[in-house]
Amino acid sequence: MDMLQAMRVFVRVVDAGSFTAAAKLTDMSTAQVSRLLAELENHLHARLLNRTTRRLALTEVGARFLERSREILAQLDQAQAEACGAHLTPRGRLRVHSTTGLGIQLLAGLAGRYAERYPEVSLDLTLSQHQPDLLEAGLDVIITLSRELPDSELIAQRLGEVGNVVCAAPGYLQQHGVPQRPRDLQQHRCLRLADPVFADEWRFIADGAEDVIRPGEAFKVNVAEAMASAAEAGMGICLLPDYVAAPALQRGALLRLLPRYRLQEKQIHALYPSRRFLDAKIKTWLDFLAQELPLALAHHQRILADPAHWA
Known part of the structure; x- marks a missing residue:
């Protein structure tokens, strides 16, 4: 027995006032409605309706079951409406x-x-x-x-x-000089970002040529924002993602180095x-x-x- 269908039919019978009227509303025969209500009562081991040839009357158990059925069916309808509308309304x-x-x-x-x-x-x-x-x-x-x-x-x-850019603090560059080519970075303190792409080497590309620089181990961190802070403090030269470097460049806390070279995106x-x-x-x-x-x-x-x- 489909319990939800039986509950719906039971509610329809009570609201319509007869098996015949409920049958028309549910697209079932009167005999099917009567049989389904009998199966529901057998399943519950309780009488829900007192029937005469002229009228129906809810039993005390039936009245309580009707109230709970209405609550459950209303919640089910609401859940179904929300699920069906999930692709229509963002919530x-x-x-x-x-x-x-x-x-x-x-x-x-x-x-x-x-x-x-x-x-x-x-x-x-x-x-x-x-x-x-x-x-x-x-x-x-x-x-x-x-x-x-x-x-x-x-x-x-x-x-x-x-993209990624090479940066350093103005104070660091004033003290140690500005690198003009990637190979000049070998004379500088290059900070290392623990990154699966750029962890071991920085690849610079310009005019079809490639230069590879390996950063040192003097300072290593796994979050780019922390690397930017270290560079701003003058610890050395760092490689930063565009979105981390841009705010620091705009503030003047860092300067971009080797702008004519492209690094891997x-x-x-x-x-x-x-x-x-x-x-x-x-x-x-x-x-x-x-x-x-x-x-x-x-x-x-x-x-x-x-x-x-x-x-």
Whole structure:
């Protein structure tokens, strides 16, 4: 017996006042309605209705069961409406993970603007240097930063590209001089960012030629913002992502070195489980990032390209 169907028919019988009227409303025969109510009573081991040829009357048990049935069916209808409308209206909790620097410098500000646009969405942004398992962590979207598209069964959407620049504090350069070529960095204290892409070597490309520099071990840290702070304190020369370097360059706390050389970029991707029945809060977040993130990255590029911020 389908308990939910039986509860719905029971409520219809009470509201309609007869088996015949309920049968018309439920597209069933009167005999089917009568049989289903009998099966429901047998299943519950309780009499729900007293029947005569002219009228129906609820028993005490039937009245209580009717009240609970209405509550359960109303909650079920509400849950079904919310689930069916999930792809139409962005609402609920959106769980996003990102690398620390990208989250602090870019996503946190964008999240505030997204929240203004979609006030029914509550956004949880978690930051760390290690990428969690999306499904095990109960996440909706992971924002990654890597040289290549991550090897994953998840759906990946490219959101932009991040470059890297070499920087140092004005005080450090005044004391130790300004390197003019990548090979000059071998005479300087080069700080090392614990990064899977740039951990062991910095590759400079210009005019089709490539120079490779290996940073030292005098100072090593795994968060780019901490590296920027160390460089601002005059500890040495560092390699920073665009979005970390740009604010420090704009403040004058750091200066860009070797601007004519290009370093390898990283790709920003959003990872999510499936395109099928994509929840509206996920779709609007992805669409928002696809529109706004390139604008933020372009703003940083303009700062980096300004000679006023070069050594």
